[in-house]
Structure formats: C-alpha cells, structure tokens
Amino acid sequence: ETGVTQTPRHLVMGMTNKKSLKCEQHLGHNAMYWYKQSAKKPLELMFVYNFKEQTENNSVPSRFSPECPNSSHLFLHLHTLQPEDSALYLCASSQDKWGNSHNEQFFGPGTRLTVL
C-alpha cells in the first residue's frame, strides 16, 4: 500500500465511449502525475500537476483530458480513444515536483485500459 489509490483497476471501453480514471493520494503531497505504460515500452509521462496547476503536457492528444480539483485528487477523462491507447495508466504523487532532492514518487497500482 503506497498511499496512492486508483479506480477502476480494469476498464474496457469502446472507441465512442467516455470514461474517467480516478486517482487519490493520502500522503499530503503537492505534485501529481499521469503516466502511460504500454507493453514493452518505458513509462511515458503524460501530465504533471503542482499545487493543482498543470505544469507539463507532454504532447498528449486532446482525447485525454486531465483534471485536478484539489491536491489530493487527479482525474483523467477519456473520450474517442483508439485501440493503440490500450495500456496501463499509472498515477503518482510526490511531495514537490521533481527536480528537488529526495523527491520520491509514490505510484498507484494503475488502471489497465483496453480500447475495443
């Protein structure tokens, strides 16, 4: 148990569906992250929020829309996804945004997403 929870753990959706992934951290951290992990590829950073403000968007397609209503919750809204978007989506949090010493990221268990 890392203090970061994600729901749902598994999600199957069609290309025309709209769904949302939820992440919650109970660690009092200020920074939260979304990562995508595809089979046999390294983790790809998608979005970063620091004190609820988005500070990074790594050229992610607009069919992925993040939302951070407060420093404990992070959402990833999904719409009109493609089959190649099927992957493990990981949420993480850290005390401060990376770049500071001892800025360990705590990861949730991930949501396994399958797009049909």
Add this chain to the structure above:
Amino acid sequence: LAKTTQPISMDSYEGQEVNITCSHNNIATNDYITWYQQFPSQGPRFIIQGYKTKVTNEVASLFIPADRKSSTLSLPRVSLSDTAVYYCLVNFGNEKLTFGTGTRLTIIP
C-alpha cells in the same frame, strides 16, 4: 536526443550481487538519478536516489561516476523476490523527466 539506455534483461543466481547500469548522456546538471522497481500488476516502487559518487541504503547501492553520464544500481545478495523490472529515472532539463527502458531481472534458484 534525451535518452536513457538499460540492458533489456539480466539473469542471476540467488545470493549473488547484481549490477544494472543506465546510460543517460544529457542529464540535467542539477538533477538527481532515481531507480525504481516494478512487479507485475503494480506501480513502480522507489529503491534509491543519488546525485553523485555513491549512495547506499538498506536494499541497494547506487554508483554515479563524476561525469554523471551513467549510473549503476547494485543489489547485494539477491533473492527470488528481487525478480522484477528495474527502471532508472532522470531529468534531461526543460523538465523532460524520462524513465529508462527498464531491465527485467530474473533470479534463478
């Protein structure tokens, strides 16, 4: 091009020391190098972090040469439970936080 490189896989017998190296030629001058461990169906878990020279904690050591273009994670006396994928994480400046390609370590009884 900012890139990290790790061996794809490694095998080792129980009780041996394992060293996994990550190459990161253009690491940001003021950023730390971090290593994570990932088991199937779980998120990565922090192992160790360092800036230069050598860092040691209760589970691993991290060696970073003076030029910081690479780093080596050292796991002493591995056991079957150390079978996992290991990633290095570096920042290449301009906030290009990049995970390595990952090394799948298999411990053989």
